[in-house]
Amino acid sequence: MTSLDRQIHDLFAAANTVAVLSHIRPDGDAVGSVLGLGTALQEAGKKVQFVLNDGSSAVYRSLANSENIQPVINAPVDLVVVVDCSDLERLGAALPDGRAVDINIDHHISNLNFGRVNLVEPQAAATAQVITHHLQAWGLGLSKASAEALLTGILTDTIGFRTSNVSAQTLRTAADLMDFGVDMPGIYHRVLIERSYEALRLWGRGIENLQRQDAIVWGVLTAEDRKAAAYPGKDDAELISILSTLRDVDIAVLFVEQDAQHTKVSWRAKPGVDVSRVALHFGGGGHAPAAGAMITGTLDDIIHRVIEETKKIKPNQEECK
16 A cells, blocks of 8 residues: 555545535546545445535436535535546635645646645546545445446546547456446446437537638537527537547647636647647646636637647657657
8 A cells, every 4th residue: 555545545534524526517537536436435434525516417317426416515524535626726616715625636637736635647547547446445445336436437538448548457447347237338328429419409500610720620619509509508518529530630629608708618639749738828727638728708819819829739749650
């Protein structure tokens, strides 16, 4: 056991009440990590608050404890654990003012190490993979319920084991989770294949007006597009994953207007191209192949600034070979 694992083990052992939090606009890894770790702690006898400031998508409602997700920490706790979140601002209003983070568990290379104890493994394909690897050292066990949540996190963050950071260890971890009776094909279909009618209508709006310059392609989804498609969320319905499959394109960018002064920007890149730095430039973060940021300003101005900055990215020729 490493000294870091020993610290986390002792903190978990001493705590009676724990809050497990992740970032706003949570993806599958955020939801899966919160529910997976939180359920494991709950099964160890802890009283757990599952906290996501924006709630979670309906696609994750079949996971254990999804009905217990709350927007903020609503009672004092012994321990605050943040998972899959690179900085405190991305927690939204989930964390009370002045409350410190006790444990920070993540896999983003842009993580700011904001916890009293920080376990950040950028080589891991998902935070859910990090959690699964260390659970036993922390004195926690796995069950079908926690394994299902953690496998959901790994599947979604790797887009079904398709991202360049998938390793043999990622696949071994998934196999270990399946051993608890988890239906991986079922999860795969539910979270990566199925789409609503409204989501496809939204895709149509975004694809219709794609633009391309050299090896960069970008699309825009406006508030009006969501209204016309009757799409209920403010996300991109995973359209960025479709754009990233385009042949002869190194970088895909998607602009999703949130309101008149805020736009969510997502980048996806082919191996050898690092978009995390441009996301950091705009106050966001992420990984080399996938990053995002929430940017303030008018939509047209944001599009211009982001595309100009993205053009400056130079591929790493060694990684592209």
